Amino acid sequence: MRILVVGLNYAPEPIGIAVYTAGLAERLAECGHTVRVVSGKPYYPQWKLVDGYQGGWRTTTENNVTITRCPIYVPADPNGKKRLIHHASFALSIAFPITATALSFRPDLVLSIAPSLASAPIAWLAAKLARARSWLHIQDFEVEAAFATGLLDSNSPIARTASGFERRVISLFDRVSSISPEMCAKLVKMGIPADRIVEFRNWAGIAPVLQTSQASRYRTEWDIQTPHVALYSGNIANKQGIETVLEAAALLRDRRDITFVICGEGPNLAKLRKDAGDASNLQFRPLQSVERLPDLLQLATVHLLPQKADAADLVLPSKLTNMLASGRPVVATATMGTGLAREIEDCGIATEPGNAVAFAAAIEQLIDDHALWERYAGNARTRAKTRWDKLNTIASVMASMEEVIRPTHREAA
Structure with missing residues (x-):
C-alpha cells in the first residue's frame, strides 16, 4: 500500500x-x-x-x-x-x-x-x-x-x-x-x-513484564527515601485534573512511607508548583526520555491517573497503556461505567473525579493491602499483553x- x-x-x-x-x-x-x-x-x-x-x-x-x-x-x-x-x-x-x-x-x-x-x-x-x-x-x-x-x-x-x-x-x-x-x-x-x-x-510502548525485583535507579538519583511512590507522569494540562494529586498529597502528608512524584511538563506546571507550596512529601521532576521510561514507571508503587469527569469517554489517556505494562496498579478518577473505569477494572481503583479524599484513600488501600496490590499488579501485566500489544x-x-x-x-x- x-x-x-x-x-x-x-x-x-x-x-x-x-x-x-x-x-x-x-x-x-x-x-x-x-x-x-x-x-x-x-x-x-x-x-x-x-x-x-x-x-x-x-x-x-x-x-x-x-x-x-x-x-x-x-x-x-x-x-x-x-x-x-x-x-x-x-x-x-x-x-x-x-x-x-x-x-x-x-x-x-x-x-x-x-x-x-x-x-x-x-x-x-x-x-x-x-x-x-x-x-x-x-x-x-x-x-x-x-x-x-x-x-x-x-x-x-x-x-x-x-x-x-x-x-x-x-x-x-x-x-x-x-x-x-x-x-x-x-x-x-x-x-x-x-x-x-x-x-x-x-499500545503499550514498553515490555509488559519488567524485572520488578530490581529497584528503579530514580530512587537514588532523586533521593527518595520512602518505601512507596505514588507517581504521575505525563502532560500537565487542563484535562488531567492534577490538582487532585496535590490535594491527596496534602491529605497523606503525615504518612512517612509515601512520596508523591509529579513528572512531566505542560502549560499548567507553573501554577501547579505554586499551589503545591513546600509540601515535604511531593517532588516535581521534568519529563524523562523515552529510553528511561521503563525505569521511571518501575519507580511507582501505584500510578496516578487523574482526569476531569466530563472527559472520561472523550479521551482515553495514552499513558494508561504503559502504566499497565509496567505491572503496577492504577488509581484513576473516573465515574463508574465510563470507558476509563472499565479499562482499569481489576487492575486498580477508580474514584469519583475531583474527590481527593476518595483518591487518597484508594492510594492508601493499595499500599496497605499487599495481597490486593499483587493481584492488581499481575492483572495489569496480563491486560497489557492481551489488550495493548x-x-x-x-x-x-x-x-x-x-x-x-x-x-x-x-x-x-
Whole structure:
C-alpha cells in the first residue's frame, strides 16, 4: 500500500499522540508499505518549538518514512482561542504540501489523525484528488473535550459552530476509527454507520513484564527515601485534573512511607508548583526520555491517573497503556461505567473525579493491602499483553486498511 499520513504531532515529541502516529508509520514501512507523513513541527508537551526545527517547511526521511514538517503557530499559553489559531495554522500550513504530495505520490489511502480535526477536510480533499480512500483516526474528541475542560464555553457561537463542523467532517471519511469501545460508540451516536467504524487502540510502548525485583535507579538519583511512590507522569494540562494529586498529597502528608512524584511538563506546571507550596512529601521532576521510561514507571508503587469527569469517554489517556505494562496498579478518577473505569477494572481503583479524599484513600488501600496490590499488579501485566500489544494492534489495522482500499484499488489504472 501507499499511505499518506496527516497529523499535527509526530516524532521526536516524546509523549502523547506523536508516539502512536510515528509508531504506526514506521511499522507500516517495516511491513513493506510506502509511507509519507505531513506533520507539524515538534512542540509538545512544552508548547515550544523543539530546537533545530525552527524555520519553514522541511522534508526528511527517517526510519524509511518520508516526513514533511510544516511551520505552525505555537502559543506559550494555550487557552481556548489560541488553540483554535494553533490548529488553524496547521491546516493552512499543510494545504499546499499535502495537495502536492497527494498528486505526485498517488496514495491508496490518506490517513488523517485528530487532533487536529481542523486539518481533516484538507486530508479528505487530498484523498479525493488522488482518487484514494480516506480514513480519520480520532485520538480525542477535541470539541467536547474543550467543553469538558473549560477551554470553550459550550453555549458560545464558536462552540456551536465547532460542534457542527466536527460532525460534518467526521461524516466525510470512508473509515473512522477511535481508541476505545466508548469512543467508537460515540461515533455511532453521531450518525456514523457501524460498518465504517474501526476500533484502533493505542499500545503499550514498553515490555509488559519488567524485572520488578530490581529497584528503579530514580530512587537514588532523586533521593527518595520512602518505601512507596505514588507517581504521575505525563502532560500537565487542563484535562488531567492534577490538582487532585496535590490535594491527596496534602491529605497523606503525615504518612512517612509515601512520596508523591509529579513528572512531566505542560502549560499548567507553573501554577501547579505554586499551589503545591513546600509540601515535604511531593517532588516535581521534568519529563524523562523515552529510553528511561521503563525505569521511571518501575519507580511507582501505584500510578496516578487523574482526569476531569466530563472527559472520561472523550479521551482515553495514552499513558494508561504503559502504566499497565509496567505491572503496577492504577488509581484513576473516573465515574463508574465510563470507558476509563472499565479499562482499569481489576487492575486498580477508580474514584469519583475531583474527590481527593476518595483518591487518597484508594492510594492508601493499595499500599496497605499487599495481597490486593499483587493481584492488581499481575492483572495489569496480563491486560497489557492481551489488550495493548503493538504488533497485533497494527496488524489488525493494516488488514482493515487493505480491505478499505480493495474495492477501488487502482481502478483507474
